[in-house]
Every structure is written in C-alpha cells, then in structure tokens.
Amino acid sequence: MKQLTNLLFLVSFTVFSQYSYNSSEAFPFGQANPEAPKQITDYEAMIGSCNCTSTRRNQDGTWTEPEAMTWTWKYILNGMAVQDETLKADGSHSGSIRQFIADSSRWYVHWYSSKTPSTTFPTWEGNKKENGNIVLYKEQAAPNGTEGFFRLTFYDISKSGYKWVGEWVDKSESVVFPTWKIDCIREDN
Template identity: 75%
Template sequence: MRISTLLLFFLSFSAFAQYEYEPSKDYPFGRPNPEAPQQITDFSAMIGECDCKSSTRNQDGSWSEEIDMIWRWKYILNGTAVQDETLKADGGHSGSIRQFVADSSRWYVHWFSSKTPSTTLPTWEGNKKEDKIVLYREQKAPNGMEGFFRLTFYDMSESGYKWIGEWVDKSESVVFPTWKINCTRKKK
C-alpha cells in the first residue's frame, strides 16, 4: 500500500513538472521555462493582455480609422514558446506562434488569421535588437521591387508597447508603413 501511494505521488509530481510553466490559475499567462533559451523573455513586456488601437493604410495613402483590439500573449509549450492572439472589434482575429530556434539564433513567427485561412502559415524571422524586436518576411512591393515586410515591436514597457508593419526594400533605405498598433496594458 505504501509503495503504491509513493508511486502515485511521484507520478503526480512528474506530470506536474511536465506542465509547470503552462498557463494556470496562479499564472494565467504562463511563465518562461528556465530550461528554454534566454531569448524566451524577449517578449516578456507583451505577456498578458492589452487594449490596443489598430490602423492600416488605405489605397489613397491615408490611414484608416482605428479599430479597437485586445492583444493577448502567453507562454506555451511548457514555457518554451510564446503565443499571441488578437481579438478585433471588426471581427478580424489573428494570432501567432513564436519559437526561438537556438541553432539559428532567431525567432520564427508563424501567423494565422480568421480573415485569410491558409494551408501553410506565413513565417517571419528575426531577433531582438537593443530595445526593439524586428522580424522580416520576403515580400515584393506592388511594383515588383524586391524587399521585405518588416514587423517591429518598440516602446515596450510595463504600461504597453507599439508595433508597426512596414514594407522595406532590401537595403532598408525605402520604408513604407502599412499597419500600426498602439497598446496599453490591461492585465499582466
């Protein structure tokens, strides 16, 4: 009887350790796993929930009216990756899975959207550079010029953060912003 009780305790503790860094009652947005690469904390300023305003560029070059949005972030895969989701007032929801791959020393971000379901997810890659996180995905401009769609998180703090999506040429000397989001912390 004693051995079975001890075995049950050990199995319960072992199962808990497998999920120790997942979102829970005590940690609703999970926690970074100390066994993960140190870069797992690059997105720590975003973990939690923010109220945001999102605006995209119109065809005429002006900016659209801002859309209210909730941007929610959490640690997943037992604290070894980051997931985010956006809930927009216009019904255009999206999300990403973010994994840091130590072999390439880069973040890989796989994006999905309710408005544009896809059989393969577009992927951005990049790193934290000083006080910004910068990610790139190859994309031609409408005129056929080679370049990237660049995503940048900046002004990251406990009170919120900003995000901008821009088309840039290969040298990054031509920069055309197409989407911007400003976020204010709601929950951590």
C-alpha cells in the first residue's frame, strides 16, 4: 500500500509540475514559463482583461462608430505561448495563438474568428521593437493589386492598457493606410 501511495504522489507531483504555469486559482491568466524564450514576456503587460473600443474604416473612408469589446490575454501551453481572445458587443469573437520560435527569432501569430471560420489560419510574424511596440506582418496585396503587407502594431503598452492599429503598408512602408484601430484600458484600473 505504501508503494502505491508513493507512486500516486510521484505521478501527481509530476503532472502538477508539468503544468505548473497554466491558469490556476492563484494565477487565472497563467504564468510565463522560465524555460520559454525570454520573449515570452513581450506580451506581459497585456496579460489579463481590458475593456476596449474598436473602430474600422468604412468603404467611403470614414470610420465606424466605436464598438465595445473585451480583450483577454493569458499564457497557455504551460507558459510557453500566449493566447488572446476578443469578445465583441455584436456577438462575434476572435483570438490568436502566439508562439515565439527561437530558431527564426520571431513571433508567429495564428488568428481565428467566429465570423470567418477557416481551415487554415492566417499567420502574422514579427517582433517587439526597441521602442516597445510589437509589430507583426502578413503579406497582402492592396485592392488595386499593389504588393504589400497588413501590419499590426501594439503601442502605448503599459500596465494600464495599450493601443492597436491594423494598416495596409506597401513593401517599403512609405504608404500607410490604417483600416482598424483598437484602444484598451485594463479592467482593474
């Protein structure tokens, strides 16, 4: 009986230690795993929930009325990756899984949405810059066929919130056309 008790303790300890950075009562948004690449903390100020307003550019160039949304971030995969989820007032939802791949020294962000289910997720890639902004790119041609990128930028990042802009840029980034903006304030402020 003592051997069985010792074995159960060992198995319980091993399972717990394998997942000790996942969400828990003490850490509802998980924790960064110290074994992860140091870049896992690039999103640290965003971990938790924020109340946000989202605006998009209309076809005529004007901006939509701000839409309320909640943006929640957490560590997943035992603290080795970051997941975010948006819950919008119109009932739509989206999210991303963010993994830093050390071999390429880049973040890879896989996006999904309840409005546009897909068999393959669009992927952005990029890094945190020296100025503290996180900038991600996905190749995308403009409606007129000009080659470029859809660039996502997180900026003004602090413990009290952050801002985000999605914009089309040409390959030289000299032409910049914002199409989506989000401003977020942390819920517990």
